[in-house]
Amino acid sequence: MMRREWIALLAGLLVAAVMAVVPWFAGDYEVSFGINLLQFGVMATAWGLFSGPTRNVSLATVAFFGVGAYTVAVASDVLPWPVVLAIAFVIGMVLALVVGFATLRLSGVHFVIFTFGLAELVKQLVTWYEVNVTKTLGRYVFLDVTQHQIYLLLLALLVVVLLFGWFVRRTRLGLALRVIGADETVARHVGVNPAFAKQVLFAITSGFIALTGAIVAPRWTYLDPAIAFSPMISFEVVIMALLGGATRLLGPLAGVVPLVFLFELLSARFPNYFSILLGVTFLVIVYFLPNGVTGFVERVWSRFRSAATLNRGGGR
Amino acid sequence: MSTPLLQIEGLTRAFGGLVAVNRLSFSVQPGEIVGLLGPNGSGKTTALNLISGALVADSGSTLFRGHQLRGLPAHRIARLGVARTFQLVRVLDSMTCRENVEAGLAYHKGGAFGRAAHPRAEALLDRVGLGGKAHALADDLNYIDQKRLELARALALSPALLLLDEWLAGLNPTELLAGIDLVHSLRRDGMTVLLVEHVMDAVHSLCDRCVVMNAGQKIADGQTAKVLDDPEVVRAYLGEEDRGDEEARATAGAGHA
Numbered sequence: 188m189m190r191r192e193w194i195a196l197l198a199g200l201l202v203a204a205v206m207a208v209v210p211w212f213a214g215d216y217e218v219s220f221g222i223n224l225l226q227f228g229v230m231a232t233a234w235g236l237f238s239g240p241t242r243n244v245s246l247a248t249v250a251f252f253g254v255g256a257y258t259v260a261v262a263s264d265v266l267p268w269p270v271v272l273a274i275a276f277v278i279g280m281v282l283a284l285v286v287g288f289a290t291l292r293l294s295g296v297h298f299v300i301f302t303f304g305l306a307e308l309v310k311q312l313v314t315w316y317e318v319n320v321t322k323t324l325g326r327y328v329f330l331d332v333t334q335h336q337i338y339l340l341l342l343a344l345l346v347v348v349l350l351f352g353w354f355v356r357r358t359r360l361g362l363a364l365r366v367i368g369a370d371e372t373v374a375r376h377v378g379v380n381p382a383f384a385k386q387v388l389f390a391i392t393s394g395f396i397a398l399t400g401a402i403v404a405p406r407w408t409y410l411d412p413a414i415a416f417s418p419m420i421s422f423e424v425v426i427m428a429l430l431g432g433a434t435r436l437l438g439p440l441a442g443v444v445p446l447v448f449l450f451e452l453l454s455a456r457f458p459n460y461f462s463i464l465l466g467v468t469f470l471v472i473v474y475f476l477p478n479g480v481t482g483f484v485e486r487v488w489s490r491f492r493s494a495a496t497l498n499r500g501g502g503r
Numbered sequence: 504m505s506t507p508l509l510q511i512e513g514l515t516r517a518f519g520g521l522v523a524v525n526r527l528s529f530s531v532q533p534g535e536i537v538g539l540l541g542p543n544g545s546g547k548t549t550a551l552n553l554i555s556g557a558l559v560a561d562s563g564s565t566l567f568r569g570h571q572l573r574g575l576p577a578h579r580i581a582r583l584g585v586a587r588t589f590q591l592v593r594v595l596d597s598m599t600c601r602e603n604v605e606a607g608l609a610y611h612k613g614g615a616f617g618r619a620a621h622p623r624a625e626a627l628l629d630r631v632g633l634g635g636k637a638h639a640l641a642d643d644l645n646y647i648d649q650k651r652l653e654l655a656r657a658l659a660l661s662p663a664l665l666l667l668d669e670w671l672a673g674l675n676p677t678e679l680l681a682g683i684d685l686v687h688s689l690r691r692d693g694m695t696v697l698l699v700e701h702v703m704d705a706v707h708s709l710c711d712r713c714v715v716m717n718a719g720q721k722i723a724d725g726q727t728a729k730v731l732d733d734p735e736v737v738r739a740y741l742g743e744e745d746r747g748d749e750e751a752r753a754t755a756g757a758g759h760a
Contacts, residue, residue: 357617359609359610359616362602362605362606362609362616363609363610365595365597365598365602366595366598366606368597369595369596369597369598370593370594370595370596372557372577372589372593373593373594373595373606373656374578374606375556375557375576375577375578375581376555376556376557376577376578376581376586376587377578377581377606377607377609377610377656377659377660378578378581378582378609378610378611378660379578379606379610380576380578381578434597
């Protein structure tokens with residue numbers, strides 16, 4: 188491991204430690220806002236781990252998030268909370284394996300549409316089940332879990348997801364995904380099985396997203412399919428990851444922080460125009476920052492460096 | 504004669520009504536350099552795609568060291584020891600030269616990954632004339648260097664059979680000589696090469712044997728000098744009377760051969 192990576196790792200852990208201490212000094216509103224930040228931080232990072240290298244834009248995020256939340260709503264009466272969290276993670280993975288089996292052969296816009304449709308399908312299935320079998324659309328989650336605990340769990344999950352991403356980049360699987368993203372035909376011809384590589388990463392990152400849904404579920408108290416499976420969540424995750432830059436591990440976080448602030452501001456000040464403003468934000472990001480903030484910073488930096496090299500009379 | 508390294512029998516692939524490769528049969532002996540020739544649109548690249556698994560044949564068989572390749576996905580074929588370059592050069596733009604080669608090293612037995620792969624990748628870059636460019640982005644290379652990089656990536660698979668699709672096209676005379684030397688050196692290392700090529704100097708210098716295709720079918724197979732004198736081969740290349748290349752191809756595509 189290089190020295191720079193050790194420094195980055197230590198700095199990251201330091202930031203996490205500081206963030207872990209914050210809730211003891213902050214009010215309810217700040218902790219709640221912190222939960223927003225962390226929940227999107229986890230989801231956008233997990234999304235970027237798969238969609239960044241493979242360039243398969245998934246709109247199924249909320250399907251996994253909602254399934255995680257529903258696992259809690261259904262099982263938390265009978266099972267202890269940690270067991271329920273573990274089950275949510277596994278269900279998320281299994282669902283992703285099933286979905287991946289059907290979709291990962293698709294590419295480009297077909298994949299986008301299919302994942303979007305899938306999220307809606309899951310929502311409709313849950314709705315159908317609740318209406319016809321349980322006869323009530325909503326569920327109540329009464330768990331003795333405080334905001335503070337949710338905050339800490341999400342923070343720990345974010346650390347795990349980042350470490351996982353950092354680790355994967357060092358494995359053959361990580362290289363395979365980058366090769367697939369650059370040119371899938373080449374990937375096949377160097378011996379990579381693209382379907383398998385995508386499947387593995389899609390399943391694990393989806394498990395993380397389901398776990399996020401399970402962790403934040405007690406926050407809502409009342410849960411119905413329209414809340415847990417709101418497609419808005421999928422879109423927000425995509426926008427955040429793209430704003431930050433999905434090809435870098437920390438890229439999505441660079442998009443999460445400003446956008447969670449912005450969405451908070453918009454929904455407080457202009458609740459009626461929220462969707463429109465969200466759409467405009469999306470357009471602006473895709474149009475002006477196609478490689479995200481991190482891509483933009485990198486480009487400016489490399490231009491600055493090559494200018495410096497030229498000034499010294501270097502070059503090739 | 505020893506058992507062939509590659510034996511193709513009756514390989515056929517149609518795209519809609521066009522039979523791009525039509526009952527193609529030929530074999531390649533270990534250590535040979537065989538040229539796959541033919542006018543544009545005669546099915547050479549499709550034939551390579553069928554061998555490498557980029558396309559699946561409608562019928563026929565491709566035996567490689569006793570393995571039936573037909574029906575196997577490309578990644579399995581690559582792991583068995585068949586590597587290739589592409590007619591339109593394909594490098595991994597967003598990755599460095601060394602990473603491009605390491606992609607070729609990582610996914611087969613006898614390969615390497617991580618720190619162990621660095622020196623091997625750099626040695627391969629040296630070999631194709633890209634020494635010192637390990638950390639350059641593939642996207643920043645010129646066309647010729649991208650072709651070299653693609654070859655280095657194919658060699659990283661330590662293939663028994665190397666498929667080159669017009670790898671020598673577009674080189675200037677000096678580069679061409681260097682390229683020919685490089686392919687010769689591959690044979691000295693025990694590699695068998697099947698190459699699609701239009702540069703006749705290279706074909707004469709490199710190929711022991713040539714297979715000539717026209718309109719999807721094999722029209723000649725034998726020693727390079729003999730094959731290139733074959734009247735049917737000359738006719739396929741130059742066309743009949745004073746027809747242009749396009750017309751000749753259209754006629755050929757309509758089942759002339």
